[in-house]
Structures are given as structure tokens and as C-alpha cells.
Amino acid sequence: MKRWWIGTTAALMLIAAGCAGGTDAKSGTNRHDRHTSGQAMPAFVEQSTIPHVREAYAFAEANADQLQYIPCYCGCGSLGHESVKSCFIAGKKANGQLEYNVHGSGCEICVNVVMDAKKGIEAGKTLQEVRQQIEQKYGPQLSPTNTPAPPEGK
Template sequence: KMRKMVFLSLLLLLLLAGCTSSPQQTVTLAADELLPPFLTSATPRVRDAYRFAVANPDTLAHIPCYCGCGNMGHTSNLSCYVQSPAGDGAVTFDEHANGCGICVDITQDVMRLSAEGQSLWEIRTYVDAQYSPFGPSTDTPLPPQS
């Protein structure tokens, strides 16, 4: 009976290993310590979105936001997290995404698709298709085609 259990466990393990999709790439996140105090009680999902924004500004600068924040002067999904970075490397955070599920959902999708190895162009196409029903986008430049 024990032998059968070990065999079934190994078989299940092999089946699960065979079901995994393409290898995941790592997504770079900024250190948690870099986050501002207003995020202390935020969910890990929101904190990770802010950490991604700090570490990947060139990515999010090409991803629009569809929450209606364009009238606040936002120009991309990055603007929901970070105001214009200072020349000395200091980051001035924007609190907007801390209270906006659409901003965080977009960033989480960007993180997931990046980890799956999608190009920035493919990610932008996905975000536009997925979120355009929510409303007008920010006026965000398209990513360079590779």
C-alpha cells in the first residue's frame, strides 16, 4: 500500500510538472524599505505595484491608465505611483494608486505579462484591449517596436 502511495505521488508530481507553462522570468521590484509611510497599511498587492513602478519606470511610462486620472495631469500608469523623478534619483510618490483598483490591476497585469516574457508592445496591446471599456486613457506614448 505504501509503495502504491509513493508511485501515485510521483505520478502526480510529474503530471503537475508537465502542466506548467513556459518558464517564468523574474520581475524586478524595488526594496520594500523605499516605500513611503502612507503605504504601511496597504495590501501586499498595492505595495508590490508601487515597488514595480519604482523599479520599472521605463515600462510603466509606456502603459496608459484607464481610471480617468488623465484630468489630474497623469500621462501614464507610472504617474499614478510616482511623480516626476528628481534629478538626484529621489522618488516623489503619488498616493493616487493607493486608492485606485484600476491602476493597481493594470500594473499587476503588466507584472504578470512581463514575467511570462511578453514584449512591452504585447503588454501595451493587452492593456489597451482589456481596459479601454473603463474609460478614456491617459495620453501615453506607444512603446518602441522591437
């Protein structure tokens, strides 16, 4: 009787471990490579050597409505970017899927701005406070995007 229980427990543990990671049979992508939207992470994110790129893209996706009020300081305003959100999220495709911008995967300043915003937002700071801290950190030496201020009370 004990052998049956041990064998069953071992089999269930293997099944559970298989569900936690691995490849999705439908899409062929790694389950850990998905953002909150359920989309696979773009290859350019996986191939980036910049620390925290994955985390920055995931945060930008989940918090795009907040990051639209946070300026970027890498000079990307000349590319038409309006905020740090633009460095990571380009928009939505016709089928409703997000379109990611490759720019953030190759720019350490963009990633650092998002990680600083993440830290402030998770600490419970308002967007105005987060933006002010980012402006103080990057503003003296770098040129920001032309980003609208967050609405009052945010």
C-alpha cells in the first residue's frame, strides 16, 4: 500500500512541475515568456543583454496608462516618442495584440527609467511624485521627451 502512495505522489509531483514551466503546446513558446496579456515576449527582449529588460517590458505592459506620464531621457523624443511608455509599447495591432517597440530592449536609460518608476509606484507614491524623482535624477544631464504631466490627484 505504501508503494502505491509513494508512486502516485511522485507522479503528481512530476505533473505539477511540468505545468509550472515548459512549452505551451499551442504557441510553442515558453510559459515563463509571457506578459500579463498572455502574449509571448518578443525575441528582441529575450536576446537583450541589458539587465531588467524583461521586467521593464512586463511593467510597461501592465502600467502603460501610468507610464504615459513619465518622460524618457535617452533622446528618443527625436524618434517621436512622447513618454517612456513609447520605448516599450508601440500600440495595438489590428487583431488587438500589443505591438512592442524594440527600442527599450536596447536602451539602458529607458529600462532604468521604467525600473525607477516601478519602484516609486510600488512604494505607493503618486505619479506626480514619481515623475518629480525621475526628473531630478535624469533631468540635469539629459533631455526629456515632451510628456504631458499626470492629471491632478494621480
